[in-house]
Amino acid sequence: MIPEIGQFALILALVLVLVQGTLPLAGAARGIPAWMSLARRTAQSSFLFLALAFGCLLYSFIINDFSVLNVATNSNTHLPLHYRIAASWGSHEGSIMMWVLMLGMWSCAVSIFSRHLPEEVVARVLGVMGLVTTGLLLFMLLTSNPFERLFPVPLEGRDLNPLLQDPGMALHPPTLYMGYVGFSVAFAFAVAALLGGRLDATWARWSRPWTTLAWCFLTVGIMIGSWWAYYELGWGGWWFWDPVENASLLPWLIGTALIHSLAVTEKRGTFKIWTVLLAICAFSLSLLGTFLVRSGVLTSVHAFATDPRRGMFILVFLALVIGGSLVLFAFRAPRVGTAGTFKIVSRESSLLGNNILLTVACGTVLLGTLYPLFLDALNLGKISVGPPYFEAVFVPIMAVLVALMGIGPMARWKESSPRELRHKLRWPLLITIVCALALPLVLGRTEWKSVALLALGFGMAFWIITTLVAVVLERLHHLQGGFTDKLRRQPRSFWGMILAHLGVAVFIIGVTVVKGFEAERDVRMAPGDTVSVGGYTFKFVGIAETQEGPNYSASRGTFDLIKDDKLVRNLYPEKRIYFSHGMPMTEAAIDSGFLGDRYVSLGEEINDGKGSWSVRVYHKPFVTWIWLGCMLMTLGGIFALLDRRYRINMRKEAKLPLTGENDLSGSAR
Amino acid sequence: MTEQQVNGNGAMSARKKRFLWIGFALLLSAAVAALVTKGLSANVTYFYSPSEVAQNIAPKDRAFRIGGMVEEHSVQRAPDGLTIYFGITDSLHVVRAAYTGILPDLFAEGKGVVAQGKLDEKGVFQATRVLAKHDENYVAPEVAEAMDKAHKEAVMKTLQ
Numbered sequence: 001m002i003p004e005i006g007q008f009a010l011i012l013a014l015v016l017v018l019v020q021g022t023l024p025l026a027g028a029a030r031g032i033p034a035w036m037s038l039a040r041r042t043a044q045s046s047f048l049f050l051a052l053a054f055g056c057l058l059y060s061f062i063i064n065d066f067s068v069l070n071v072a073t074n075s076n077t078h079l080p081l082h083y084r085i086a087a088s089w090g091s092h093e094g095s096i097m098m099w100v101l102m103l104g105m106w107s108c109a110v111s112i113f114s115r116h117l118p119e120e121v122v123a124r125v126l127g128v129m130g131l132v133t134t135g136l137l138l139f140m141l142l143t144s145n146p147f148e149r150l151f152p153v154p155l156e157g158r159d160l161n162p163l164l165q166d167p168g169m170a171l172h173p174p175t176l177y178m179g180y181v182g183f184s185v186a187f188a189f190a191v192a193a194l195l196g197g198r199l200d201a202t203w204a205r206w207s208r209p210w211t212t213l214a215w216c217f218l219t220v221g222i223m224i225g226s227w228w229a230y231y232e233l234g235w236g237g238w239w240f241w242d243p244v245e246n247a248s249l250l251p252w253l254i255g256t257a258l259i260h261s262l263a264v265t266e267k268r269g270t271f272k273i274w275t276v277l278l279a280i281c282a283f284s285l286s287l288l289g290t291f292l293v294r295s296g297v298l299t300s301v302h303a304f305a306t307d308p309r310r311g312m313f314i315l316v317f318l319a320l321v322i323g324g325s326l327v328l329f330a331f332r333a334p335r336v337g338t339a340g341t342f343k344i345v346s347r348e349s350s351l352l353g354n355n356i357l358l359t360v361a362c363g364t365v366l367l368g369t370l371y372p373l374f375l376d377a378l379n380l381g382k383i384s385v386g387p388p389y390f391e392a393v394f395v396p397i398m399a400v401l402v403a404l405m406g407i408g409p410m411a412r413w414k415e416s417s418p419r420e421l422r423h424k425l426r427w428p429l430l431i432t433i434v435c436a437l438a439l440p441l442v443l444g445r446t447e448w449k450s451v452a453l454l455a456l457g458f459g460m461a462f463w464i465i466t467t468l469v470a471v472v473l474e475r476l477h478h479l480q481g482g483f484t485d486k487l488r489r490q491p492r493s494f495w496g497m498i499l500a501h502l503g504v505a506v507f508i509i510g511v512t513v514v515k516g517f518e519a520e521r522d523v524r525m526a527p528g529d530t531v532s533v534g535g536y537t538f539k540f541v542g543i544a545e546t547q548e549g550p551n552y553s554a555s556r557g558t559f560d561l562i563k564d565d566k567l568v569r570n571l572y573p574e575k576r577i578y579f580s581h582g583m584p585m586t587e588a589a590i591d592s593g594f595l596g597d598r599y600v601s602l603g604e605e606i607n608d609g610k611g612s613w614s615v616r617v618y619h620k621p622f623v624t625w626i627w628l629g630c631m632l633m634t635l636g637g638i639f640a641l642l643d644r645r646y647r648i649n650m651r652k653e654a655k656l657p658l659t660g661e662n663d664l665s666g667s668a669r
Numbered sequence: 670m671t672e673q674q675v676n677g678n679g680a681m682s683a684r685k686k687r688f689l690w691i692g693f694a695l696l697l698s699a700a701v702a703a704l705v706t707k708g709l710s711a712n713v714t715y716f717y718s719p720s721e722v723a724q725n726i727a728p729k730d731r732a733f734r735i736g737g738m739v740e741e742h743s744v745q746r747a748p749d750g751l752t753i754y755f756g757i758t759d760s761l762h763v764v765r766a767a768y769t770g771i772l773p774d775l776f777a778e779g780k781g782v783v784a785q786g787k788l789d790e791k792g793v794f795q796a797t798r799v800l801a802k803h804d805e806n807y808v809a810p811e812v813a814e815a816m817d818k819a820h821k822e823a824v825m826k827t828l829q
Contacts, residue, residue: 234774344689360701367705371713382716382811384734389712393704522770524750584774603771606750614751616771 003068003147006056009049010147013104014137016046020107020130024123028195036123040111043126046133047108054088054101057146061088066157069150070094076159076580078551086170087160092294092310093146095173099290100140102174102181103133110185110210117206124192125185132184135317143310159551159580168228176221176248180286182214183251186258187283190276191325194332199272204265207279209641211262215255216637222248223630234586234601236520236618238626241390246369247289250362254282257358260351268348268413273333274355280329284322285362291318292369343415350408357401364393395456402460402508405501406467410474424474428466435462443517450516457512464505468498493643500636507629513622520619522603526612530562534619536598537562538571543611552576552585557602557613561591568598575602596621714785718815720822722788723762729788732797735764736783736812744778757782757794759819766794773799781812 020042027035057070061084066072074091075084089098107129114122140146163169189207193199225248230238239245258278264271291314342348368385375383410424436459440451475494476486519533525540532538541558548554559571571589578585588601596619603614716734717727727733740756740763747754751770755778756763766784776782776799786796 234771344686356697360697364701364705364708368709371709382814384714384716385709386712386714389708392708392712393701396704397701522751586774601771606746608750612750614771 002056002059003065003149006053006060007145007147009053009056010137010141013046013049013053014134014141016042016049017130017133017137020046021127021132021134022130024130025127025195028120028123028127033119036119039123039126039130042130043104043107043111046130047104050101050104054097057094057097058085058088060147061085064157066155067149067151067153068146069148070146072150072154072157074160075157076551077156078579079157079160079165080550083160083165083170086164089173090160090164090169091146093140093144093148095177096136096140096144096294097146098174099177099181100133100136102177103129103136103184106181106185106210107133110188114206120196121192121206124195125188128188128191128195129184132188132321135320139310139313139317143313156580159578162552162576162578162581162583162585163232165551165578166228166232168224168232172221172224172228174221175217175224179214179216179218179221179255180248180251180289182210182217183255183279183283183286185210185214186279187325190279191328194276194325194328197332199276201266201269204262204272204275208259208262208266209646211255211258211279211282212637212641215252215259216634216641218248218252218255219630219634219637222252223627223634226630227627230623231588231590231599234588234616236518236588236599236601236616236620238514238623241368241387243369244289244293246365246390247285247292250366250369251282251285251289253358253362253365254278254285257355257362258282260354264348264351268342270342270348271352271355276329276333278355278359280322280325281359284318284325285366287314287318287321291315342413345411345416345418345421347408347411347413347416350404350411353404354401354408357397357404361394361397361401364397365390368393399456399460402464402504405504406463409471409497409501410467424470425467428463428470431466432459432462435459440516445516454512454516457508457516461505461508461512464501464508468501468505472498491643491645493640493645496636496638496640496643498636499639500633503629503632503634503636505629506625506632510622510625510627510629514620514626517621518619518623520616522614522616524606524612525615526608526610531615531617533617534596534598534621535563536568536619538598538600538615538617540613540615541570543605543613549576551580552578554587555602555605557589557600557615559589559600561598571598571600573600573602575604592624594624597623716811718818719757719759719762719764720815720819722764722794727788732785732787734783734785734811735766735794736781737764737815738812739776739778739780739782741778757784759815761819761823764794765792766796768796768799783812 020039023035024039024042027033027038059065060068060071061075062081064071064075064077064079064084066075070091070093071087074087074094079087088094107126110129111122111126114125117125186207189203189210193203222245225245226238229240230236258275261271261275261278265275291311294310294314368389371385372383375381406428407421407425411421436455439458440454443454445451445454475490476483479486479489481489517534521531521533523529523531525531527540527542530537530539539560539562541560544556544558546553546555554574554576556572556574559573561568561571569591571591573589574587576585576587577583586601586603588599590600591598599618599620601616603616606612606614714732714734715728716736719735719737721727722735727735735757737757737759740758743754743756743763745754746752752767753769753772754765754767757766758764766786768784768786783800784794784796785798785800786794789795
């Protein structure tokens with residue numbers, strides 16, 4: 001009964017979003033207020049029905065209703081409650097349900113927080129989002145129905161994939177999807193602006209907080225995914241340039257470009273057409289990511305058994321969304337917006353550089369990801385493009401981008417004097433060069449290549465940090481009053497920029513140190529054996545068999561982690577066997593610290609009569625800085641979101657009639 | 670002084686500015702094109718099936734990927750405890766493979782496997798990486814195709 005209610009709620013939601021995607025758009029085109037006013041109500045009511053459907057799915061999982069195929073294949077009577085809940089979005093059907101639910105959530109949020117917007121714009125934005133939701137709901141109902149029944153009803157379910165039975169994996173899909181789907185708002189605003197033929201600074205200001213919020217979610221989502229891969233897969237890697245990882249990086253890169261280009265559009269009124277194009281691209285890449293993951297066209301560690309019909313459906317949907325919006329863009333774009341002027345040395349140019357470099361980086365990653373597909377489609381052989389390609393291409397582009405990152409915040413809008421810039425950048429450049437060259441030598445590296453790589457990484461990080469310090473000092477220099485008072489008077493969006501850029505520096509330090517100094521050893525260890533890595537000694541104490549979990553048994557190893565003849569702590573890596581799958585799972589044990597991780601994972605038992613195991617130990621210095629950097633970037637985004645001008649604008653615009661270039665925030669800088 | 674410079678910049682003609690931008694763009698595209706072509710030519714790995722390796726189609730001096738099923742009862746451990754020997758088969762031909770290190774959890778006899786490495790002079794595939802999957806039901810498309818091809822060939826032989 002409950003699954004049928006869920007199914008019915010989905011169908012009702014489909015009807016509602018169909019209305020949401022048609023009448024308000026037609027109303028906006030013809031100027032019929034009654035039709036336009038439908039947008040908000042349909043968006044909110046369709047979200048209610050989607051939430052109801054999701055609730056039904058959740059309920060089916062919680063009570064383990066194995067008559068539902070989705071539950072029977074992804075749950076089990078031994079599965080603990082929190083993973084039964086997480087299982088509701090762990091499967092393909094469930095994750096699409098999650099996608100659509102989040103789309104509904106974003107639409108609903110737009111309908112609530114858009115009181116200050118003209119009715120026409122709301123109708124168009126929600127209309128476009130309605131069309132997107134219609135497509136995905138149809139996809140779900142036709143190819144991946146989460147409520148499909150199973151008869152005869154099995155007594156036991158097949159259980160959730162053990163790799164997904166983990167807190168990180170329970171959180172990763174929802175946050176990542178919030179980010180993916182959040183770009184639909186930026187997309188909808190862009191398409192609405194094209195439809196309305198009105199692309200001015202106000203449009204950018206409306207869509208900016210939404211885009212930043214989506215970007216924050218995407219950043220956290222990718223970060224959790226990377227962290228999960230690090231501790232759960234037992235290989236100690238945090239990024240594998242796997243097609244599916246790339247699929248999440250692509251919209252992130254374009255989303256980052258979009259945030260910067262929206263800033264220029266809002267503050268200077270330029271880059272309008274470019275910004276629209278980026279908004280379309282960001283969402284299209286999110287859809288492409290979904291296609292790549294869900295169609296199984298790529299060999300990937302993320303690939304799950306799939307159904308080709310689904311791939312076809314998403315491909316057609318993708319073609320409609322990208323094709324449709326680009327055709328609209330081609331017809332409308334030349335009409336909207338006139339480009340403002342700026343000099344070659346100016347903040348605009350450096351942000352243009354940022355946009356171009358991020359887009360190019362995205363293009364090269366996309367090429368590397370899809371190249372095997374093209375060759376295969378043309379029957380030119382099966383290939384794979386490995387991490388060395390991505391590293392060789394991505395790192396140089398990022399190095400140039402980071403160089404610009406130092407100059408951009410320092411340059412003035414419209415025109416900057418090169419002489420003045422040189423003057424301001426003199427000290428940061430000097431400090432950067434000295435530190436970048438000295439640090440690898442201080443840390444004991446003498447080999448030419450390793451020094452060069454470390455110097456490049458440290459140089460990038462120090463360049464960002466020193467220029468940020470210079471920017472802050474320069475800002476305060478012009479103000480009166482006490483130091484802390486001066487700090488406090490800076491707008492939150494300024495601190496947002498500082499934090500996010502600092503996050504990039506921290507991230508780069510993490511990557512540089514891990515790449516430069518990590519140590520790994522695969523060894524055979526009998527109880528009593530020791531192995532040393534990175535100044536630490538791991539002593540294998542022994543293995544205790546079958547320490548029971550709720551749905552698995554485990555071989556639990558005990559290791560003493562020793563530094564300078566003193567016991568630091570015990571580590572307990574596990575090898576689990578899940579009852580339902582009979583599938584072994586490695587659970588690494590990590591001693592995590594601010595300056596580095598000590599990591600041990602069990603391989604297999606070696607039958608030599610001595611109780612030996614193959615063991616993998618790592619020393620990963622500064623690896624936590626990688627995730628710390630991502631968190632700082634997200635925090636920067638949140639600061640930008642909390643900037644007071646959004647609230648001031650909201651209140652003022654609610655009273656004021658809409659005026660074109662009423663740029664209140666421009667005075668902030 | 671600064672005044673003058675500003676004026677000097679302002680006097681830069683629109684045409685000159687455009688040339689400068691175009692110059693930038695050309696330089697950037699050339700650099701990116703060079704990076705990408707070099708990156709791709711050096712780092713592309715081809716995929717071969719065990720039958721193709723047996724027929725000497727696969728390169729002898731270059732790393733490639735091979736995919737198939739881990740042959741039943743073929744997994745053996747060297748005395749050092751870390752090197753593992755196994756056979757990769759597409760049901761027609763078997764390629765001997767060796768790997769030193771810790772295998773992914775889902776590596777098992779009778780299951781699909783994709784390995785990356787080189788053939789040594791004895792024709793043993795020295796794997797540097799054995800790829801893992803997330804789902805025990807998942808078969809990499811390459812493996813599925815290799816098995817499929819071998820199956821068709823076998824059927825053709827019985828018909829002749």
